[in-house]
Amino acid sequence: MKLRVDRDRLVAAVSVVGPTVPRRPSIPVLAGIRLRAELDSVSVASFDYEISSHATITGAVVDEPGAALVSGRLLTDIAKALPPRPVELSDNGDRLEIVCGPSRFALPLMAVEDYPDLPPSPAAVGAVDHSDLRDAVAQVVVAAGRDDTLPMLTGINIEFHPSFLRLVSTDRFRIAIRELGWEPVTTMGNSRPTSMLVPARALAETSKTLAGPRIEIASVPGQTILGLATDDQHHTMRTLDMPYAPYQRYLETTHTASARIRSAPLIDAIKRVSLLSLRGTQVRLTFAATTARLSAGGDNEGSAEESIGCEFDGEPLTIAFNPRYLLEGLTAAHAEIVEIALNGPTRAAILRAADREPDVERHEGLIYVLMPVRLPD
Secondary structure, eight states: OEEEEOHHHHHHHHHHHGGGSOSSOSSGGGGEEEEEEETTEEEEEEEOSSEEEEEEEESOEEEEOEEEEEEHHHHHHHHHHSOSSOEEEEEOSSEEEEEETTEEEEEEOBOGGGSOOOOOOOOEEEEEEHHHHHHHHHHHGGGSOOOTTSGGGGEEEEEEOSSEEEEEEEOSSEEEEEEEEOEEOGGGGGGSOSEEEEEHHHHHHHHHHOOSSEEEEEOOTTOOEEEEEOSSEEEEEEOOOSOOOOOGGGGOOOOSEEEEEEHHHHHHHHHHHGGGSGGGOOEEEEEOSSEEEEEEEETTTEEEEEEEEOEEESSOEEEEEOHHHHHHHHHHHOOSEEEEEESSSSSOEEEEESSSOOOSSSOOSOEEEEOOBOOOO
């Protein structure tokens, strides 16, 4: 293999596939990035049996087609450090030589014939705006579980509806729900999947690396692969084959009280008051007609208190939340003003943006359901 590529295009390609290279691979070859040169393009790929990433570098000058497998970590670090000049890559039999201006590197070759084939992508079921998908994933991933002993809770559930996608995640203490419009393939009919449970970390990493205005979504019912693709990128991820937790009742809008508060002052107040929250377990919020009083701590460990303005409708009440969970929901909402819908101090609260016009067809913006912390009697 011998070729010459633009340095920035090489960096862009390895930046796409590099994040999916496993740090502790089950077999040594999975620590590599595979380069394959054909005609005037070069494919760059990584795969760990769960996630595959593939990027195409166009405009390459290929003198000798071929394939090479080298350390993914080293290739990524080297590519980013190269000067802004054309890059020459050549396979001399046991090393991949990288030459860029005055810089020269030689990486040991791994056995490319032992590298597994990437899974083929299933048929496309529709397309979604890239920025909408990226923002939606970033909003719901905060509520995904991190305990691998409960794999169902480590995923983001994607529901395929006729006019929108619904993304849901939960760790049992909170639920994040976000809907976004998409364009389904109308010829799919009943062959479109109804839902897929995708590992949250994999979907979050992939949505960050995707480039392009539109993302093609690929899958079929009964298949355990979700595909995401643009013109020059292709990703697949293996789904979690298990039913998702019921959550639908939290989409109901009935409540006995509600508060409208500006996000920025509330976030700042929580950060200050939670400094006196014992082990970060709870911050109490006491709502009245025009104020919300935040408090934490007690007589033995010290206490903190702060009041901010709000619009409150309902009977005064006190409710407590885990401050980290509350902050993550407020930050993910991306709203200047939030509404917190309440049904007493022991039932789940629903947080959503209050500065957007509601969509009659679907829930625009994040719905963040948060279970309160039980107050001492």
